Amino acid sequence: MEKKRVLSCIQPTGNMHFGNYFGAVKNWVKMQESYECYYGVVDYHSMTMPYQPDKLRQNTWDLIFNLMAVGINPEFLFIQSLVPEHAELSWIFNCFTPYGRLMQMTQFKDKSATATDDGFVSAGLLDYPVLQAADILIYRADYVPVGKDQDQHLELTRTIAQRFNNQVGKEYFVLPEGLHSDTPKIASTADPLRKMSKSAGEKHSINVFEDSERIRKQIRSAVTDAGDQPAGEMSLGVQNLFELIKAGENMTAYTSLMEDYNAENLKYVDLKAAAAETLVALSEQFREKRAELLANKKDVKNQIKASSAEIRKRAQETIREVKELTGLMNVKF
């Protein structure tokens, strides 16, 4: 039987943090065993906010090494700009996208509100979810493992696929389904009311490759009681620390601390120590793996260029069929 297809992507904006890892990337690693997988570092997406060109290229490679260090097989990895058909399909999809829906996207509203001083908001930021739909549909993905913050984008992808199918009179695109991990929404330890995020500022994310002392320090200063929950309910900060322990599969600590909580004698210092050690253990292992990969930088880069070229062939097949279906021209070689 043919394997089902999985696609997911990550932006090369800053480092990979534990929200990315526990919310999505850990699932990517797991799914490699039984699915046909496509995992992209989406550099076209990172141009939608103000950025520096030389930093973008550096971040893209850094993220490739990081993804491989946590266990992604390089054969499944590609760099989006090495598969320019994503941008081509995105244009075609623009013509099947109700633009009003783009204006309503939470991410657009949030990010356009934090525009630069001169008030510049790019059309690319508005169009961002259409490119994301192209990323997903170009490989005809069945499943998309993502964090909870991507649900709205997934919903729009399904709308675009459906509208396209209706227009061409054929169920050409499968409607993809989002998949969540057990911890699809990791909060910032500095402010548990917001999600862990690289764009919100340094203290709002913990880098997966951070040195152990800094991880301990960040967790030590985690906010536990921000008065965000009614009395008697677990505060969001404490919930988040438990989530981190669970996501890191430190179940002995999790069970015993939860017993303490239920017996009303949980000490935050113990909870924080367990959360910190859970992350440190993972991080040490990942840093070691990354150092090995960095010792063969050139080989890894060549490998990724080759896998991107291979994956591009799939994207080209879809584009050829889409152009046939939509009345565009195909060059015959």
Ligand code: TYM
């Ligand atoms: P990005 O780069 O912000 O994040 C990559 C993945 O990490 C998840 N994530 C989180 N999960 C749980 N808790 C958090 N605090 C947290 N922060 C991030 C995200 O949900 C995501 O799965 N728009 C996407 C990139 C993208 C994409 C795609 C994803 C472009 N094309 C096609 C899937 C399919 C984004 O900005 O992810």
